[in-house]
Every structure is written in C-alpha cells, then in structure tokens.
Amino acid sequence: MNTFSKLYDTELHNQEIKSNKRTLMGFCWFFLTLLLVWVLTMINFFLISKFLISLSLGFTVLLLIPPVIIYKKTDLSSPWIKYLFLALISIICSIITALLTYHAVLIFVMPLLFAIQYRKRQALWFSFIFNTITMFISSYVGFYYGLCDLNLLLESTHTRNWYLQTMTGSFLQIPFNENPMFIIAVFEVLPRTLILLIFTIMLQYTIIRSHNDALRIAELTYRKDMDARTKLYNKNKYEDMAVNYYPSVGYIAVAFWDLNNLKMINDNFGHAVGDSLIQTMSEKLLAVSNERCRTYRVGGDEFLLILDDPAPGEINRIIQQVKTELSSGTGTTGLRILAAVGSAEGCGADIRSLVKKADAAMYSDKAKSKEGRS
Known part of the structure; x- marks a missing residue:
C-alpha cells in the first residue's frame, strides 16, 4: 500500500511514459504530413523545389531513427528522453524552415506544442530556448539556401543564389544586402522569438493550471479510494x-x-x-x-x-x-x-x-x- 505522495509519483511516472509515446506518435504524424507534401510536390500540385522538399524529408527520416530505437530499447520513463525528443523535433523544424523558408514559417510553434503535454515548465522553457537557437541557425541557412521570398512574386522555386547569378548587369538595378546578418537577426529572428516567448508564457499558465488540476483530481481519487485513518x-x-x-x-x-x-x-x-x-x-x-x-x-x-x-x-x-x-x-x-x-x-x-x-x-x-x- 502506498501513501498519497507515492501514488502521485507513480502516476507521474506513468504519465511520463504516455507523454513520450504521444510525442513519438506526433513524430510519425509529422513525418506522414511531410510525406504527403512531398508526394503532392512530385506531381506538381505544390510549387515547391522538389530537391529541397526531398532533402527535408530525408533529414526528417534520419532524425526519426533515434526515437524509434529509444522506443524499442529504452525505458520510456527516463527523464532525459523527453528533452532528447523535444530537441530532435526542434532540429527537424529548423531544417524544414531553413530549406522551405516561407512555406514553413509557423512550424516553430510545434516544439512548444509537444512540450506542453509533459506538464512541466522545465520542458516548455527548454523547448523555447533550444527552439530559439535553432531558429537563429535556420534563418541564416535559409537566407542563402532556402526558397527565396521573390518566388511568391515571380511564381518560381529558386534560391537566393540563383537570383544573384541570373539578375546581373543592367537587369538588376536594386542592390542586394551585402551583410544580412544584422538584418536577419533584428527583423526576422527577434520578432519570431518574441512571438514564441508570448506563446511560451501563455502555455506555461496552461501547464500550471493543468498540473494543479491533476493534483486535485489525484487527491480526490486518493480520498475516494483510501480509508483516511488507516491508509488502507x-x-x-x-x-x-x-x-x-x-x-x-x-x-x-x-x-x-x-x-x-x-x-x-x-x-x-x-x-x-x-x-x-x-x-x-x-x-x-x-x-x-x-x-x-x-x-x-x-x-x-x-x-x-x-x-x-x-x-x-x-x-x-x-x-x-x-x-x-x-x-x-x-x-x-x-x-x-x-x-x-x-x-x-x-x-x-x-x-x-x-x-x-x-x-x-x-x-x-x-x-x-x-x-x-x-
């Protein structure tokens, strides 16, 4: 027989396993969605670079291998697993955003949505910080190698380098930014980080309420099932x-x-x-x-x-x-x-x-x- 605290710890242990399984299932749905986009791109339904979408899909498959191995070989209640899963989903999101840029701008919210199910503020803020770091990296990579925003105007699927090589001489009269690092950090990454910060703060309150509700429900269940005097x-x-x-x-x-x-x-x-x-x-x-x-x-x-x-x-x-x-x-x-x-x-x-x-x-x-x- 266990005290309330032991029963509650046991329930948290079981919830950790369930949350990791749901995260792994989310990985699978994430992959299936990207696979659907890849198929639609291959049949020319979406106007996206076939090479870049294939590259995104390939990286996603590679990063899905560790979670599958962990699911088969490791105790899913281990505390470090959720942080690895959240880090991997952040990396996947950053790779997809770097290559597909404006097509995947909202994808950075995904790690926060995965983190909230763990009902722990540490997991949520870990996702925010790790997500912010990978967003900085993907923004710079995407600027040079991702789909250029000019494609929206010209209905094409080219990268920045293609435009630089093609638009030469008198054809291109407007100069490109020669040093984009500061501009990207201030006008792209910083606003997105602030938006994610607002999301994180709002989700934190949701986690706190959810945790308190779970604690009250667990205590009510304990009182319903236990004899108060004897603890049997x-x-x-x-x-x-x-x-x-x-x-x-x-x-x-x-x-x-x-x-x-x-x-x-x-x-x-x-x-x-x-x-x-x-x-x-x-x-x-x-x-x-x-x-x-x-x-x-x-x-x-x-x-x-x-x-x-x-x-x-x-x-x-x-x-x-x-x-x-x-x-x-x-x-x-x-x-x-x-x-x-x-x-x-x-x-x-x-x-x-x-x-x-x-x-x-x-x-x-x-x-x-x-x-x-x-």
Whole structure:
C-alpha cells in the first residue's frame, strides 16, 4: 500500500511514459504530413523545389531513427528522453524552415506544442530556448539556401543564389544586402522569438493550471479510494476492484481479518483505545501490502487482504507473518491484539464467493479462539 505522495509519483511516472509515446506518435504524424507534401510536390500540385522538399524529408527520416530505437530499447520513463525528443523535433523544424523558408514559417510553434503535454515548465522553457537557437541557425541557412521570398512574386522555386547569378548587369538595378546578418537577426529572428516567448508564457499558465488540476483530481481519487485513518484501501475501492479488476485475474487468494473483542474493549476502555488497536492492526497489514497484495478496510474492524496469482502456500505465509507481528507486541495501549482470520483461494471471477468463504472461515476461527478461552 502506498501513501498519497507515492501514488502521485507513480502516476507521474506513468504519465511520463504516455507523454513520450504521444510525442513519438506526433513524430510519425509529422513525418506522414511531410510525406504527403512531398508526394503532392512530385506531381506538381505544390510549387515547391522538389530537391529541397526531398532533402527535408530525408533529414526528417534520419532524425526519426533515434526515437524509434529509444522506443524499442529504452525505458520510456527516463527523464532525459523527453528533452532528447523535444530537441530532435526542434532540429527537424529548423531544417524544414531553413530549406522551405516561407512555406514553413509557423512550424516553430510545434516544439512548444509537444512540450506542453509533459506538464512541466522545465520542458516548455527548454523547448523555447533550444527552439530559439535553432531558429537563429535556420534563418541564416535559409537566407542563402532556402526558397527565396521573390518566388511568391515571380511564381518560381529558386534560391537566393540563383537570383544573384541570373539578375546581373543592367537587369538588376536594386542592390542586394551585402551583410544580412544584422538584418536577419533584428527583423526576422527577434520578432519570431518574441512571438514564441508570448506563446511560451501563455502555455506555461496552461501547464500550471493543468498540473494543479491533476493534483486535485489525484487527491480526490486518493480520498475516494483510501480509508483516511488507516491508509488502507476502503470498501469503495474494494467494490470497484471486485467489478473492474479481479474478474480478469486468473487466480487469487483472499484473507478476511476481524479483531476479537473490539466491542468489549470499546465499552471498558473507550473508543480511543479501540481505534488504536485498529490502527495497529492496519499497520501490520500495510507492511505486507504491495502492488500484488492489496489490503482493504471493509468495516469498522474488518479487513480484506487479496493476493494476485499467489504461489503455493503464499497466503498462509503472509497470514502467519501478520500473526507473528501481532503477537510480538501490544500496541500503544498495552492491550494484546487478537484477530481472527479465514482464507480462500480460487478464480478471480469468483471474488464475491471467495470473500464469503474467507468470511465464514474467519468466523470459524473466531469461534475456536473463544472455545479455547472457555
């Protein structure tokens, strides 16, 4: 059994894996979209340089190889994976923008959209910074080797160098910028960076709200499933598992526990003492609980321990371990804790009947303990 923080950490771990899988799926959709553009360009539907679109597609395929290998060979919950994925998507975007320039000017938003699903501001700001760096590089590369903006006016697919080589002599009267570095940085890269900064700040607030909402939902779910006093699963959780989980488990073992003489203890020593005995009993059961062995408080002093796929004799060993722990001390009240227990094993689909059998065996054990004292 886990505390809320452990359950929440487990959920974050699972979310990290799911987010990395969604990012990998986004890579695939990204590639398929670019492939569609390439096909339409090859049949002359789009007026784009066939060489440059083919080059963009080739680079994208190469950069898709590492994520596929990671998906096959690596634990997707590793923290570094998301940063590698976000870096690769930024590089892909910068290559496409450098070669296709004005056709792909909005593509720099893509890494931010990939980053937001991780619900972490670090991932979002990493994408912004890495994206800004690659945007500077792609802007300069695109100026020399990408599609020239003059193509929009002349309905062509040439680069800047082609225009420089073709428009010579008296044909070209307007001089080209001989030192474009400053102009590109100030009039192209800086405005785009500021726009991305605004996007990042807005998305950051979305991430914060999403994270807080997820935390509240997780806490509400925890409270719904957990007994507040003992930190064991409650009866609601058992009923849910009995319907939606245990019927799919091939074989289970059930142990039904009940404290002896609790009413007498409450009457003679007070409910605070009885509550202390319940807490001590819960702690002993909590100590043997894990992902395969779940423990539920289904009544005031009634507890269920359900073990998935038990090994031969395993449920008896767990019962004996708990009994040994109970017999070794008296708890905080000084009273010895006595509990009756019954067990049953069978198919998970028969969870209800197994609990009834374990309950009946528990009452039999309780009757024997009373006979032993008489």
